[in-house]
Amino acid sequence: MKTLAQTIVTLFVFGLLFGTPQNKYVYCQNTGCKYFKNYTREEYESSPQNWSILQDKRGIIYAANHAGVLEFDGISWRRIKIPHWSVRSMAVDTNGTIYVGGKNEIGFLAPDEKGALQYVSLLEYLEENKRNFSNVWKTYATNEGIYFSTSKFLFRWNPGQKRLEVWEAKNRFKFSFTCDGKFFIRQSNIGLMQMKGDSLESIPGGETFAGKPHLGGNQRRIGLVNTGFKQEKPG
Numbered sequence: 001m002k003t004l005a006q007t008i009v010t011l012f013v014f015g016l017l018f019g020t021p022q023n024k025y026v027y028c029q030n031t032g033c034k035y036f037k038n039y040t041r042e043e044y045e046s047s048p049q050n051w052s053i054l055q056d057k058r059g060i061i062y063a064a065n066h067a068g069v070l071e072f073d074g075i076s077w078r079r080i081k082i083p084h085w086s087v088r089s090m091a092v093d094t095n096g097t098i099y100v101g102g103k104n105e106i107g108f109l110a111p112d113e114k115g116a117l118q119y120v121s122l123l124e125y126l127e128e129n130k131r132n133f134s135n136v137w138k139t140y141a142t143n144e145g146i147y148f149s150t151s152k153f154l155f156r157w158n159p160g161q162k163r164l165e166v167w168e169a170k171n172r173f174k175f176s177f178t179c180d181g182k183f184f185i186r187q188s189n190i191g192l193m194q195m196k197g198d199s200l201e202s203i204p205g206g207e208t209f210a211g212k213p214h215l216g217g218n219q220r221r222i223g224l225v226n227t228g229f230k231q232e233k234p235g
Contacts, residue, residue: 044070044077051088057096064090069100071117080109082119093141101136106148106155122157125164140178147183149176154185167200
């Protein structure tokens with residue numbers, strides 16, 4: 001005969017498994033156990049500042065780091081060095097090519113003779129007087145090409161034709177984005193504009209945004225964890 005204690009335990013377990021309406025909220029269900037893992041700068045051995053992150057078709061993770069592009073295969077980290085060493089944005093196209101926007105740098109990652117990805121600069125396609133464009137805050141991969149958005153210039157790279165197009169801001173380019181495959185950008189004192197073919201054109205009502213304030217590059221770092229580490233140029 002079961003003891004009272006055994007009966008109570010049996011009923012308790014039975015109730016948890018079948019009788020409790022809240023069991024549908026149990027975190028670990030058929031999809032497996034979810035968890036977070038934080039990686040410190042001591043683990044990936046680079047700067048604490050990371051501006052963008054993406055994943056390629058193989059599942060490899062890439063981070064736009066203050067010291068270059070970080071590559072993580074789930075086990076080990078590798079740093080891909082970039083001239084001027086600071087990466088602000090990245091994008092991956094339908095072919096899996098990763099494009100990189102840094103400080104006075106635009107380019108992409110391509111495999112070397114051993115299959116390891118290395119940075120390839122596109123500056124050779126750019127006139128000398130247009131190479132001082134500072135930070136590339138946004139990079140987009142679209143059907144029209146690869147856009148690199150800066151405050152001074154807007155660049156569009158056509159990989160098939162190996163052609164780099166340039167649009168210079170009359171004032172300053174501000175926030176940019178894509179919607180339904182179309183590229184939009186806001187220009188100070190002009191407003192919201194859309195790329196149509198090879199022309200940047202003001203959209204109807206776009207002048208409404210001509211004088212709107214917008215957070216600059218320094219404010220965009222809000223939301224990143226401030227680790228308190230001193231920034232140093234990597235070796």
